[in-house]
Every structure is written in C-alpha cells, then in structure tokens.
Amino acid sequence: MIGNGEVALVDRATGYDRLFGPEQMVFFDDMPGLIAAIRALLAEPERRQAIGSAGRQRYAALFNESVVAGYVIEVATGAHDPARYEWPTLLP
Numbered sequence: 001m002i003g004n005g006e007v008a009l010v011d012r013a014t015g016y017d018r019l020f021g022p023e024q025m026v027f028f029d030d031m032p033g034l035i036a037a038i039r040a041l042l043a044e045p046e047r048r049q050a051i052g053s054a055g056r057q058r059y060a061a062l063f064n065e066s067v068v069a070g071y072v073i074e075v076a077t078g079a080h081d082p083a084r085y086e087w088p089t090l091l092p
Helices: 029-045 045-063 065-077
Strands: 009-011 026-028
Touching: 026 029, 026 045, 029 045, 045 065
Parallel strands: 009 026
Antiparallel strands: none
16 A cells, blocks of 8 residues: 555554554554544645655665665675665564
C-alpha cells in the first residue's frame, strides 16, 4: 500500500514508527485509536493524500530496488555492513 502512495495505518507495536514519521504513516495503539485515525483521514482527504505521498517517497528511499539489491549482494558476498541501512537487517 505505502509503495503505491496509499496512506498506511500501522500498529505502533510493529516498530515502523522508528522508520517513518507521523507525516508518512498513521500509527495507532489500540482499536479506538485506529477508529479515530480512520475517521480523521476520511474527514481530511488532502491530509490523507499528503501522508500517502510522503510515505511513498520515504518507502522508496528506504527500500527501492537498488538498496534492496545492494543488501542482497552484500549478504551473499559476506560484505554486509548493517550501518549502511536505516532498517534493522535482522542478521546476527
């Protein structure tokens, strides 16, 4: 969704709030928070579109084909440097 420019509503427990700001994704903590966020986005289409657009740009910067391909090559060749990536690489 986010890669297509749609606003993403994500449970804060996922940790995505460490990679994306509130201007790029909408975070919630519980069901009432999700419902409130949906209602707010429905009432503010321009804000919804702005968040979707900003989220898409941030996602593309973090996970575009060059970044992901570089990561795969680094891991495959043993040259992986976790400091090069903002996102957790999940390697021991």
